[in-house]
Amino acid sequence: MYLASLAELALGSRLKALSDHFYGAADEVYRACGAQIESRWFPVLRYLWENGPSTVGDVAAAIGQTHSAVSQLADRLARAGMIRRKRDPADGRRSVLTLAAKGTDSLSQLGLIWCSIRRGAVAALGDDGERLLVAMAACEKALQERPIVEAILAEHAALRAAPLEIVPYEPALAEDFYRLNAQWLQKYFRLEEIDKQMLRDPERYVLGPGGALLFARLGGEVIGTCALLQESPGVYELSKMCVDESFRGLGAGRKLLDAAVAEFHQRGGKELFLESNSRLRTALRMYEQAGFVLQPGTWSGSHYERADVYMIYEAPKKMRKR
Template identity: 30%
Template sequence: MNLFDESGALAVSTRLQRLSDQFRKDGMLIYQANQIDFEPKWFPVIYALHIKSSLSILELSEEIGYAHPSTISLLKELEKEGLIESFKDEKDERKRMVKLTVKATALVEKMQPVWDKIRRAATEITNTANNLLLAMNETEYQLKKESFFDRYQRISQEETESAIQVVDYKPEHAKAFYDLNFAWISEVYEVEPEDEKVLSDPEKYYLKNGGAILIVLYNDEPVGTCALKLSSEGIFEMSKMTVSKKIRGKKIGELLGNAIIKKAGEMGARKVILYSNKKGSAAGINLYRKLGFVEVPLIRADYKRADIKMELDL
């Protein structure tokens, strides 16, 4: 047993590749032993067209489970070998169909007895207590339900969410509130006097005026902020929403946005408004739209950089 065998599921792709390489290598030896000029990589296309007679390129791609570019590349190679030919579909001339040539049909006839023995040999190899073919069917079914990448993303998100807490602002969060917001504002915009006033005393600007501040903790470290300022009766302005650059890409912004909207509802808000900048905060505006905010006419704003106003009715 080598290190890849011991690594378990981590090396599943490497081990499958190793198995595939061994089968392909032995497959070449089998064809050579029978004086058949055929490469194992051609098998999916040749076999599919042998069974289905003719297929469009898209149908063939779906049948063999290859990406469209990979199918095209393989077809070009087989066409060069004189094993497939293309023609226009009688019902739709825009559709390109492919089929086996006379040469390929004769080759398939020659390979049939060889394929029968290959099937028997492969059955001996795979017919174990943990039947490989059954396991492959189950694995392919699982991948159709949810891809490898999507599973990774889900597991990562679950781990992130388990490490996240959204808490109400406390005095000990003052420095984090200042640092996190100053970082993103100064990176894209000019820090305005209004920014300094708000960041330096968030309790006075937000909390003492009937607002709220939420802090995102990731493994107990402050990594995000969002505030609500009471604008008028039943209307709150959402501002100072940011997530640390080092933790972006984990959907924390969306989680924070939903939390602040929920907070506004608990505080009796019937509407939440916000001001932003179309160019400098494009990603943020996309998030606001996802959260349900819609653009409304901008009449005035406290910040020079603001060029868009959005609102959400609760």
């Protein structure tokens, strides 16, 4: 399921989908059993049935909905004859909700259905349903103790203040090397066999022949990577350069590129080249600004079907003199 792959980013969407599913199931059961009630009415009606006349604000606080949402639902219930709504004699600005005779009669006939809903949920969800209820209770408690907006904005501020680091390869980063490259290759092109080999085993196909792997990391999040492949003694290829598209604009690509070029010089490299594709205009401009020069035609030893651009790095004159 796509939303599941987005984890916390799609939490609201996933809960909404589950909510709609359960509302729909309850409505279908109510209709099948001839009950004169809708699933979305349940929290307000049940609260009034158990607690007696209550203000809109009290109901909203008890069931975790906004005052506006409860007020609108109360209007619907009043039109359906399920409740009565009147001004609070102690405070004319507030509304007091009371079950009408129709509402009381309807709820008093739902015992079998509610019992069946409980049992059916257990039968359908099993232990997962029990764990879901426990997790929901824990989630509600946690949100009361620390609002999620406050927590998210604190994390955002911390990430904005965090330095962008370029770090070398370590085994724990192998999954990020695959993830970042597969993400953009599958979007713009396809994973060729040589890509699959290198991404699945970078220690063998990059580090083993004398290459290097670099990663851009921000506040512990790996957002970019690139590889320096040793084609032959002193000759290197800049490859697998990519940055997570949702982190573009932070300078990670250029910082990775500069670090790769610095690594090339540190190794005493004689030639540095890259292959790319003419569709990747933003990347090509960055390569040109860093000193890569477009060559006529493609590289004779090209590894990739998608490659139609061949560039060779020309070090600044001051650096060449060194």
